[in-house]
Amino acid sequence: MRMILTMLLAGIASTAIAQDTQESEPAPELVGGSVRSNVAIAVPVMPGDAVGRQVSEVIVSDLRSTGLFTPLGPGGLPGYSVEEAGNPAYPSWRNAGVSALVSGYIEPRADGRMTVACYLHDVTAGRELTHQGFAVTSANWRQAAHKCADLVYARLSGQQPYLDTRIVYVAETGPKNNRQKRIALMDSDGSNNRYLTVGRHTVVTPRFSPRGDRLVYVSYIGRKPRVLLYDVASGQERLLIPGNHITFAPRFSPDGRDVVFSMAEGGNTDIYIVSASGGQPRRLTSAPGADTSPSFSPDGRQIVFESDRSGTQQLYVMSADGGGQRRISFGGGRYASPVWSPAGNMIAFTKIAGPFRIGVMNAGGGGERILTNGWQDEGPSWAPNGQFVMFHRTAQGAGATRLYAVPVGGGSARIMPTPVGGSDPSWSPINN
């Protein structure tokens, strides 16, 4: 799969390659060293329906956000007919200086929906690489655009798709000493933003279920932090743990059946697990100290968490029943909010060494790399394909927070387009 990208790169003018090599020289700081390549991809207006221009615009925006490509269009590019979508005039696109072409068309379906056909062409070689059709309601054209961009991204990068996803996060408004916080849900490109709570209670740390149909989050109801289970389709919610307990730091197990969380009592915080359908919680840690931020390995066998049992916040791994607790962070400084990667081989975390930075390490410990350089970068969440980590960055003083996504392989953090301030992002699985 990676060969495709290499082949396309080979088609780029040598001056562009020289420039790119220069840009990817080791930079003095980790952020700023860019992996952006100049694979030029033409995305002309899709014919067949008036929404075609917007579909192409979303594809361009998605491809640009990957940091791997230089998409061109749809403005300034010549159009083409429905018939040409699968059979483009390669020589003229070659003359336009692009390596790849995303074409397609939109046509109505008998069931009232529409088909968005999506083709990816290797212009240099003069052949089609892949195509797929997406049936969507006319109101849902954005999703078809994201699916098309995912098809292009996956075929050219060799990675799993991640663009047709949602982000749940905490929308922040108002001054630092009177901040209003609401749970918000949006598409991963910032569109279709909506608020799930009204801001009456302070809310933090929303997290998706593995299928993306439910959330767990913490709401300060009755002046205590309490974990709530929220059904996205119906908006129905209930307390995870009945009664008057201080509960926080919730996350689903990979099968969606259980929730791990922290409960604080008598000056001691421990990690518990409970069925998402109710019942008696089981205690997994009992060391004196703050044991919190548990996150399951994708196979469900282990849990990474943070604890200050050694005197400072460090990362630990235990089996899912609480056994075999062992420390995995030894890099100096403090480590917090670990999250296991979707492939299971890495753990993202917040490193505290004066400022807060987002880093990744091997799941067994070691191989630490710091990915960001903000004053206070916190709360990592993996893209479902494991290629990006989203987090929030807090500004010194005013305390304004914004969401950013950073490529795990190295490169600049990109700000997420949220309508207001944002914190505590959680990336959904790929949409159906």
Add this chain to the structure above:
Amino acid sequence: MNKPILIGMTAIALTLGACGRKTPPAEIPPVEQPPAADPNSTDPNSLEVVELPALQADLVAKAGSDTIYFGTDEYSLDEASKATLAAQARWLLANPGVRASIEGHCDERGTREYNQALGERRANATRDFLLSQGVPADRMTVTSWGKERPVATGSNEEAWAQNRRAATVIIR
């Protein structure tokens, strides 16, 4: 345009504050069971609590302060804090009809979930001292706001010191 409005609001606030100090509320609400009386309820709406601002002002006036402060990443009480809490305990014992929410807070230099745990440690240490001064356990409830409710907005040691605190909040 803004200035006269602000001055007006300040004047009103001062009047109310003075009022609360001179005339302690004649009617103190009776102690009620915590709203989550049903230990099996999973309805979030069953958990609301009500603040009592006039009694809060009275606590501040009589005990000197409703707040104590902590060192960075610490939850031990210094002598000044103990003196404040002893005065708070005397007020609570003199006002047997009220309950208190003991609320721990942190500065912004800890991560969110760690601070939720640290705030509970601060609140718990505060509660234990009030308990040692004779305040019955069933009149106190402990919570942690983590770093969600800073009072000082700066990113400097002076602001952080004001935010590392435990507050005694009078509730029904």
